[in-house]
Structure formats: structure tokens, C-alpha cells
Amino acid sequence: MMITQLFLLFFRIGLFSFGGGYAMLPLIYQGANELTGMTAEEFSRLVALSQVTPGPVAINAATYVGYQSAGIPGATVATLGVVLPSVLLVFIVSLFLVKFKESEAMKAVLSGIRPATVGLLLSAVIFLAQGSILTGMQLNLLPVVFFVVVLFISGKFHADPILVTVVAGVAGALVIR
């Protein structure tokens, strides 16, 4: 019974949470609290853990809640549940995109959406900077050094982002702790 409920809960979360990742967390907390009685304290551990583990936050959260309430089967169905709506919706939308790709109106709409997406990515920079290189208006020295170095090697030499991430992780473990 728990297995079915876990699947339905995470399917619902996958289907109704727009904005991905952190925007999904409140929904996950409410659902997990109702279904498994997860406490706020345990939830904050889940958030901390999903930040320091690889992969999408929503997947980490689904696996965590699923495992805590019903072991490996629970972890598996919760993860499948949160992914499944994406599979269905991306398929529907990409069929639609392919069908209208050559239409002039669709090209016009996309030509407006692309610059909006550039603005969106740039806004992500501001949000992520907060709590990393900035705390309020104050600069955090070591993270700023990391930021500047990466900006330089990535902007100037087109360094591989995955390699940069791994090196930054190792350097952070040694220096920032």
C-alpha cells in the first residue's frame, strides 16, 4: 500500500511542480510529512544531502523519502514516479514542436523565447551567487577567488565544465573547509 502511495505522491509532485529543483521542495515536504510523518528536521537533512550529492535535487529527494518509508522498492517507485510525468510531457511537447517547426509563426515565437531564456540564465547567476560568493551584500573571500579563477579559465580557455567542477570540488575540500 505504501508503495502505491509513494508512487502517486511523487507522480503528483513531478506533474505539478513548475520551476524544478528547489521549487519542488515545499511540495515534497508537505507530501512526505502527510504520508510518512517526516519532520522538518529530517527534511532539512534531506535538503542538505541533496545539495552535496550529484544529480537533480528532486531525484535525490524522491529516493530519500522513498527509502526511508519503504526501503529500496520505495526508493525505486518514488524515483520513477517523479520522473514519469517529465517523460510524458516532454514527448507531447516535442511532437508539437517538430510538427510546427517549419511554421513562420512558431519560428517567430521561438525567436522571442530564446532571448528570454538568456535573461533567465543570467538571473540564475544572481540567485546562485547569493549564498555562495555573496552573503547579503558581503563578498565571501575564498568563493570569490574560485569564481574569478573559473571565470577566467572557462571564459578564456573554454575549459570543460565537468573537469572544472571536479577540480573545484577537490580544491574546495582542501581549502575552504
Added chain:
Amino acid sequence: MKELWQLFITFLKIGSLTFGGGYAMIPAIRRETVTKRGWTDEEGITDCIAVSQSLPGAFAVNVAIFIGKQVKGIPGAAVACFSLVFPAYLTILIILMFLGTIEDNVYITGAFEGIKAASVALILVTSVQLGRGILKSKTAWAIAVLSFIAIVLLSANAIYAIVLGGLIGYIQYRYGKRREVENR
């Protein structure tokens, strides 16, 4: 078969070596799918970001399915989605089953601080590079600035910025067409 294997390796790498999910994964996804594999181009990856952000669910999962489907249909989407999700799933299971508390470990928090600061720079570089190819007209600049202001200063949901951009693009197309007709 070769493409499925490449999708598997590519998204497994992205899924295991990027942290924090969402936007933090964009620079790696762009590098691997556009620069290295040539599965899509700068415009294609921008469209993919816009669609993935406008749909519910985990952003990076949507991106993986979108690209997987484009490369190799339904099997491609399944492989890309699985290989992106599996490392996240496995890591949490291993921690819960065998490791216990790792999130308070100073080396781990230090590593994460380093990675966070690096991703801010990586995303900045990615948006500037994508912007160079896309912001080629005054209208495009205006839309980008409006979208940035709406999200950062007015805390608008990203979907509104995307819808607004699409709407401006469409209106310009209708208006532009009418003007063309009048000029004839």
C-alpha cells in the same frame, strides 16, 4: 546502437559529476551535447532549456529526455533519462544504507562551497556565450533585459518571462508582416 551508448555515457557523466541540479547542470550539458557530440546547436539547446523550464518536473531530467528523444527517439529518451537519474538515486541509497551523516563533514561542505562558486562562473560564461549568438537585434536585447528584470527584481516565475518573450516574438512577426504588405 552507437548513439545509445554515447547517450548513456554522456548523461551518466553529467548525472554523476554535476551537483545541485537544475541550472548548475546547463554548462556541462551544453558542452557535452553541442560542443562535443554535435547533437544540437546553440539555438537548439536554448529552445531545449526554454521548454524544459516551462514544463513541470526536474529541469535536468526534462533536458535529458528532450535531447535523448531528438538523437534516437524513444529508446534515446529512455537511455538519457535513466543515465542522468541513476547516479543521483544510487548515491542517496549508498549514503542512507552505509554511510550515515556525510553532510556535516567539513571536507564535503568545503567541496560543495568550491563547486557552488565554480558553477556561478560556469553559468555566467554559458549565458554570455549563448547570448552572443542570440542577442543580435534590439528587440532580442530588450526581451533579454526584460526577462532578467522580471525574474530578479520582480520575482516573477521564469515561465512568465518565457511566455512574454514568445508573445513579443509573435507580435513582432504579425506587425512586421503587415508592414511588409503595406510597403508593397
